[in-house]
Amino acid sequence: MRAHTGTVVLVLGAVAAISALTATVARGVAQPQYALVFGGVIAVGEMARVALPGNRETAPLGAAGALAYALLPDVHGTVSRHGVLQVVAVVGVALLAGTLPHVARGRAPAPAYVARRMLAAGFAATLFRPLYAAGALDPVMERGWAYGTFLVLVVFLTSLCDAVVAAIARVERPFRPALLGELRALCAGLSPTEQIGREAQYTARGAGGLTGIGTAVGATGMLIALSTSALGLWAVPVFCVPSLLVLMSFRRYAAIRRVHQQTVAALSRLPEATGCASPGHAARVGDLAKAVGVDLGLGENELRELEYAAMLHDIGRLALVDPVPGGTTLDLPVEEQRRIAGLGADVIRESGVLDRVATIVAAQADPYRDGVCAPPPLASRIIKVVNAYDDLNALADDAHGRREVFARLRADAGGDYDPRVVEALAQVVERAG
Incomplete structure (x- = not known):
């Protein structure tokens, strides 16, 4: 249309x-x-x-x-x-x-x-x-x-x-x-x-x-x-x-924007180059997160922040002594996920120009609702859902496996994941075929 x-x-x-x-x-x-x-x-x-x-x-x-x-x-x-x-x-x-x-x-x-x-x-x-x-x-x-x-x-x-x-x-x-x-x-x-x-x-x-x-x-x-x-x-x-x-x-x-993009792209590949993340994971999460943000009505500046944060969401793994088992943080305790996210945010803040991106990355491990704290920023909720989808989808062999991935995400919607983000991601994936 x-x-x-x-x-x-x-x-x-x-x-x-x-x-x-x-x-x-x-x-x-x-x-x-x-x-x-x-x-x-x-x-x-x-x-x-x-x-x-x-x-x-x-x-x-x-x-x-x-x-x-x-x-x-x-x-x-x-x-x-x-x-x-x-x-x-x-x-x-x-x-x-x-x-x-x-x-x-x-x-x-x-x-x-x-x-x-x-x-x-x-x-x-x-x-x-x-x-x-x-x-x-x-x-x-x-x-x-x-x-x-x-x-x-x-x-x-x-x-x-x-x-x-x-x-x-x-x-x-x-x-x-x-x-x-x-x-x-x-x-x-x-x-x-x-x-x-x-x-x-x-x-x-x-x-x-x-x-x-x-x-x-x-x-x-x-x-x-x-x-x-x-x-x-x-x-x-x-x-x-x-x-x-x-x-x-x-x-x-x-020119400034091009430098930012090149810097973020280079940093996003570090976890993959060191074996801390699967190849192409950062780029896939960045692309999907941006597409979901578009569907949810984010403005261009917010989309740029979301894309940068999504590409850099695993940067905290570089500070870990031992790699994350299986390459995915999904099964780690929430506090450990938050610690890794905080380490990544600290690295990003060192750049001096990506403070808002660091804030988004820091909150990516927070659940949508835990009955205590307010929900994290929308960009953080998008990254949490998209990251989980990409990790789970890597284990899915066919369309049936992908349906099971969304079944798991929907089962945790309202708690770990924002239901609106889960459905927006489902629409994006369906349109992409």
């Missing part, structure tokens, strides 16, 4: 592109010099696109240029005459030109990304250009504060539309968690630079390193449109500088 919803985005994008190009070619390009300048900004911004962890791509300069072209009232007194379809056509052609270098290097963007960009520009233009062409905005434009408020409203609604389209396009996640993640990214209050600083300490919440991008793009797009209206086309490159700074910040953010 989610695959079909992703197709809807592609179809809408294709229809918009074909309609816009056909109409623009038939009518001719209105004020081609404006289209060339803004199309150039969009193309250059697309060439400088940044691939972010979490299956995301961002081109703040290109997005700001597209928004500015959609909201452009005039250029130094000369009224802009381009319509909604020309906005979509110019954005589409510029995106195509900007992606050619990426295609040549084998890094073509996802079709849904291109469709989103055109649909967002078309939506903003639909809200602004017909009203402007009809003169309905003239009374509003005479009052600076009212016009500014109107532009902010247009940008906000465009961001909401883009969030919905992005959630629909992310077919690998259920719609509701995907939409919540996009809205977190839209509404979070940190700027990119502040977020990167917190990311380095791994204490960021909400939308992770993507916070502030919608605000920065929206503000820059409005600034370019207004400054071009007052100063002329030369203002376009000048006021693109803020987007270039945002781009630099996100490149730094992406």
Whole structure:
């Protein structure tokens, strides 16, 4: 079902592109010099696109240029005459030109990304250009504060539309968690630079390193449109500088995230390399835990913490003098399981940047309900269930054996294991076949 919803985005994008190009070619390009300048900004911004962890791509300069072209009232007194379809056509052609270098290097963007960009520009233009062409905005434009408020409203609604389209396009996640993640990214209050600083300490919440991008793009797009209206086309490159700074910040953010991922991946293989865990166990638990977290509606930052903690959940075994019998901790006393989890958390805290991950790992051995303490964090409960499943499943030969694994997990649900997590895992495994 989610695959079909992703197709809807592609179809809408294709229809918009074909309609816009056909109409623009038939009518001719209105004020081609404006289209060339803004199309150039969009193309250059697309060439400088940044691939972010979490299956995301961002081109703040290109997005700001597209928004500015959609909201452009005039250029130094000369009224802009381009319509909604020309906005979509110019954005589409510029995106195509900007992606050619990426295609040549084998890094073509996802079709849904291109469709989103055109649909967002078309939506903003639909809200602004017909009203402007009809003169309905003239009374509003005479009052600076009212016009500014109107532009902010247009940008906000465009961001909401883009969030919905992005959630629909992310077919690998259920719609509701995907939409919540996009809205977190839209509404979070940190700027990119502040977020990167917190990311380095791994204490960021909400939308992770993507916070502030919608605000920065929206503000820059409005600034370019207004400054071009007052100063002329030369203002376009000048006021693109803020987007270039945002781009630099996100490149730094992406580099930090890559270092984190590489470090966690290397550490997760240590228990296996020393014979303390079965080969591939950490990767399997990490993948399954993340899939369960997606089904349970965790945000992107929470999913990242969960995945890191799941991959590192056995790191405490390195501190043991003797290996765990059978390679599994399932049959160990609870206190011994907690001791191993605590040892692992201590190792992770030594990194200085994974404190929240350490907290999750420390609580992974705690039962869901023991009648004394509050339940551990959801991420810890997910790891406990998934780790038990992988250990038990290693002994199962066939589908019947896997059913027995879930029978055992369900028998202990409500005590050792969170029933909601057990059922979410069952759905994930069933979908995977």
